[in-house]
Amino acid sequence: MPNSLSLFSDQLAEISHQLAENAPLQALALIDEISNTSYQFTTPKPRIALLMLKSQAETELGQCHALIATLNEALSLSQDDDFAAERLQILNQLADQVYTMGDYRQSIQLWMNSIELGLELGDISSAILAFISIGGIFNAAEQHERALKLHQQALHYSHKLDNPHIFYTLRLYLAADYMWLKLPNDTLTILNQADPILKKCNHFNGIAESHLWRAQALFQLERYAEAIDHLQQGLQCAVQHHHYWASIKCAYHLGLILTHQKRHAEAEQALLEALATASDNEFMQLLRDCWLGLSALYEDMDQAQQAYFALQSAHSFEHQLAKSAPILEVEPRILQRLAALETRFSLEISRQENRQLLEQQAQQIQKLNQLLTEVEQDALTKLANxxxxxxxxxxxxxxxxxxxxxxxxxxxxxxxxxxxxxxxxxxxxxxxxxxxxxxxxxxxxxxxxxxxxxxxxxxxxxxxxxxxxxxxxxxxxxxxxxxxxxxxxxxxxxxxxxxxxxxxxxxxxxxxxxxxxxxxxxxxxxxxxxxxx
Structure with missing residues (x-):
């Protein structure tokens, strides 16, 4: 038994090394080997660790359905109170994945659970990140004013938190809000706040998204050449770092701008590349958008039959989205639960602020006592003076x-x-x-x-x-x-x-x-x- 557990720990370390070396296929092969050998001898904690490494490899490979299955298995293992911190991480990652695939109902439920668990654990940062993500769902459902309101509320909750991840994540979402509300200058301003922190933290996924939102704002300002440049930079960054959602969005919007400029061949290539990646990952909302983009392109090229086929394909995905994510049906319940959580947010933030204040007071008292000691102490002998x-x-x-x-x-x-x-x-x-x-x-x-x-x-x-x-x-x-x-x-x-x-x-x-x-x-x-x- 001890030998098996020791071997398991060594194998986890090797998997982490392979992932760090950008070798997800080798990592998955070793994970499969472990699952058939020492896996059954381990306790839930290292098994959860193994599943989280597996989810990382599947994310890099774009294996979306396998990723969701892995995260659900990890979630079931983490139900014990001893694994609450791990469960919180899994909830957020799983919610993000099912949201990307267009299942808004489940993602909302998962993020709500994440908010409640984060508040219960006193992890206000995780709770705020989940709250921010729920705002993103309203944007996806074209409820942009509601999304902006939620993100402004999150900004209020987080204004005293020294957390760079929340800082740049919230500003990326606000940039999207302003872009959807056709406030391009506000989009560029908020991205100027986020970009230095993104670069300092080497958050490449966020950098790709910043290029995406900046490009769309520039497009609204009719600065097409700059917009294309940012989309190309964002696409390159997203592909390099396996950020499939951002790579699809960048290619899709590149296709739209090229269509606008009558550069039909380049536009078609960009949209088809976006469509292929969205299809591989089964991102329904992005598939719908890509087909709509192709329909507009073919119509502009006077290719009526292809335009109609693309439009029909878009409608089929729209129908699937409507079934899996009836946002108008769930919106009132979302708002009711969020309203109920507002008091808990305020109480938890106040509790943390009071704790920080007490810690600051204790530090000040300690410093004052130290100063008093130094004032009343002989420097040479350390005796009183x-x-x-x-x-x-x-x-x-x-x-x-x-x-x-x-x-x-x-x-x-x-x-x-x-x-x-x-x-x-x-x-x-x-x-x-x-x-x-x-x-x-x-x-x-x-x-x-x-x-x-x-x-x-x-x-x-x-x-x-x-x-x-x-x-x-x-x-x-x-x-x-x-x-x-x-x-x-x-x-x-x-x-x-x-x-x-x-x-x-x-x-x-x-x-x-x-x-x-x-x-x-x-x-x-x-x-x-x-x-x-």
Whole structure:
């Protein structure tokens, strides 16, 4: 069993490599081999992963019916709550595929399910992408005002999301809306927003679609040469990256423009190429459009019989579309469900915005605390500094009552100036850092060592009276005298003198430090390396 699972993982990696190397046929061959060997030993998660790789290969090969079967199998495997994220991805991909093939009813249902699942999982981006796609269905049904309204609503939902995929996808759909509503300048403006992000993300399918919508806007502006150039670029990009829908649309619209320019032979070639690709992929709506384009071309060429045949073919596909996608029948239910989802969208967006706000506040508080720490911290020794004394100790001394006990130690390194003079200030800094470490190790959690200035240090001792504080001072003095100092001072031994004082009622920070300072001077006058109270 472990060997089979390990082999399965290795095979998945090999399939991914083949797809990355643009070898979908080899990938499918290995997938078939796996399906007959180790597939039955795997759990649903890797099986779903295998099916998603299979769907990628089938997409590149244009195997539309096989792709739908694969995605449906993956969808059935992903019904467990543990695979909700995978199910969301499958729903969107399956909806997109059945929509492209003209089954609007099923695609609407799948995208609705995707919106609900995305909101349930807190994946607002996936929910918005499904919402955008439903707007595209209204365009396909020639409900262009409704499509624009939905896409503008999606724009409102997504305005605070930093998601490049949503940014360019929504603008491509808006470009289509404006194109259908004969607002070519608006189409070009919105595409100018999308194109830099498409290129930055290397989203070649989106680049092909941008060329398509730009060409149609240019055609409306009667800039035919530019339109043809963009259609040719879009067609080349779509073919190269297996974007069959865009390749059909580009070839179809190229045929329309060439027909308009009376370049009949070129127009027929473009339309027949579009028709062949649409037929291979069984895209019913695009098949209908291609036949209508051919009918118009043949009529312009005075070939009545061929024009009639093409028109009859278009009507047959129109009839099939009407049966599989009665948009006027489902529109009210779509709008009702979308309206019901609006509140959930708003609540989820508000929840995410509140979470982001809380995260930003937490980051700001953390940054503020860090700044406060840096302001109250000595850069060399990482001990508290004199500003800390003013902020924290001074109020405690002023509010002192009979039940409180606070003592301080004022320490000074004996003959420290000679260290700087004999060995350099860098060596002196090493000594000061070592003193800081000694004080930190000697203190309890409630105590605070402070670099008071230069070679002077102060230690705040909470809950200790004068004599207990003197014992701490003696312990520190001994540790300093016995410390192994950095090699930079060449074995020189150092000592400290310490003055000890206890806070009294009526004291303030200045008076307390003055008493400790007087005791320190006595320690120095009496020969240094000693403690005085």
């Amino acid at each position: 004199r500003r800390w004394l003013d902020t924290h100790l001074a109020p405690q001394i002023t509010k002192l009552n009979a039940a409180d006990t606070i003592s301080i130690l004022l320490l000074d390194l004996d003959h420290f100036k000679q260290i700087n003079d004999d060995f350099s200030h860098l060596a002196g800094d090493e000594v000061l850092r070592d003193i800081g470490l000694i004080l930190q190790q000697a203190c309890r959690d409630v105590d605070t060592p402070v670099r008071y200035g230069g070679e002077e240090f102060l230690v705040v001792l909470k809950g200790l009276n004068l004599f207990s504080a003197a014992k701490v001072a003696e312990r520190i003095r001994t540790q300093v005298a016995q410390h192994a100092w950095p090699s930079s001072i060449e074995g020189r031994q150092l000592t400290i003198s310490v003055g000890v004082a206890q806070a009294q009622l009526g004291d303030n920070l200045i008076s307390l430090i003055e008493r400790a300072d007087l005791a320190l001077y006595r320690a120095k006058d009496l020969g240094r390396n000693r403690i005085e109270l």
